Amino acid sequence: MRTLALVDGEHYPPVMRAALEAAGLRGHEILAALLVGGTEKLAAGDAPPDLGVPVLVTAGGRMHALRAAIAELSPEVVLDLSDEPVLGYRERMELVAVALVAGVPYLGPDFRIDPPEFAAPLGVPTLAVIGTGKRTGKTAIAGAVARLAARRGLE
Numbered sequence: 001m002r003t004l005a006l007v008d009g010e011h012y013p014p015v016m017r018a019a020l021e022a023a024g025l026r027g028h029e030i031l032a033a034l035l036v037g038g039t040e041k042l043a044a045g046d047a048p049p050d051l052g053v054p055v056l057v058t059a060g061g062r063m064h065a066l067r068a069a070i071a072e073l074s075p076e077v078v079l080d081l082s083d084e085p086v087l088g089y090r091e092r093m094e095l096v097a098v099a100l101v102a103g104v105p106y107l108g109p110d111f112r113i114d115p116p117e118f119a120a121p122l123g124v125p126t127l128a129v130i131g132t133g134k135r136t137g138k139t140a141i142a143g144a145v146a147r148l149a150a151r152r153g154l155e
Helices: 013-025 062-073 089-101 138-151
Strands: 002-007 029-035 055-057 077-080
Touching: 002 013, 002 062, 013 029, 029 062, 055 062, 062 089, 077 089
Parallel strands: 002 029, 002 077, 029 055
Antiparallel strands: none
16 A cells, blocks of 8 residues: 655654554555654754655645645555654644545554545435534434434335
């Protein structure tokens, strides 16, 4: 699978290289590694670390760099190997959004977020009950709507 990896400089380059090699053994063809920030474990100077794959830097900001890398490389997936403090939840979700807008799934160590699937509209009316919080009444409303639909003979 054609993969763009996200890495950070808070891990030693040999560790990042080993992670990229392990990803390769799991079916990822690593096209490049995008260095999303952090310099603690990197050698001084401007040269990117040797990770065994081309390393891209985030000139112009992480979101812009990811957008450009996706446009240039056409990966099938973005594989996030970075960690806090370089990418916190908010920063990671910004990069997830960039990948999803481009139609590219985003994989982390314990999650996968896929772009929405767009299909032709159904030929019948539909209804969705959506809520983003707990204890907001989603289940009660959905149950009431289902009972009403059943009484009217709708499926």
